[in-house]
Amino acid sequence: MKLFSLQDIPYEAVSHDPGLKKKVLARDPLPSIKNINHIILQPGDRASEHSHSDCVEVFYCMRGDAEFSVQGKTLPIRKGHLLFVERGEMHAILEVKEESEFLYLHVNSA
Secondary structure: OOOOOHHHOOOEEEOOEEEEEEEEEEEEEEOOEEEEEEEEEOOOOOEEEEOOOOEEEEEEEEEEEEEEEEOOEEEEEEOOOEEEEOOOOOEEEEEEEEEEEEEEEEEEOO
16 A cells, blocks of 8 residues: 655646646556656746657646647647547647646656
8 A cells, every 4th residue: 555645745847847746646656657747837838849759748637728739639638638648749738728727647668
């Protein structure tokens, strides 16, 4: 059993956009999962285009309204949406329309 609490975890910078702050709920909690992260984005926040060569990134929108780009395709992401970004796919957060909360995972891939 492993238990994690957002209240006990400090914020840290997102590696590709240090102005954005996230909480890493768990690092390597299972062999297939590298990280489980939590982030709250404010209107005007953006994440620059990037990719991950070693993992799939899975985003779950808990609340809010944001616009993502994956491989040049613009996707509106709202509460209840689940987005999988495959290994190597270029992606970015283009626009945050209202305060938005995401849980996202880095899942190991072969």
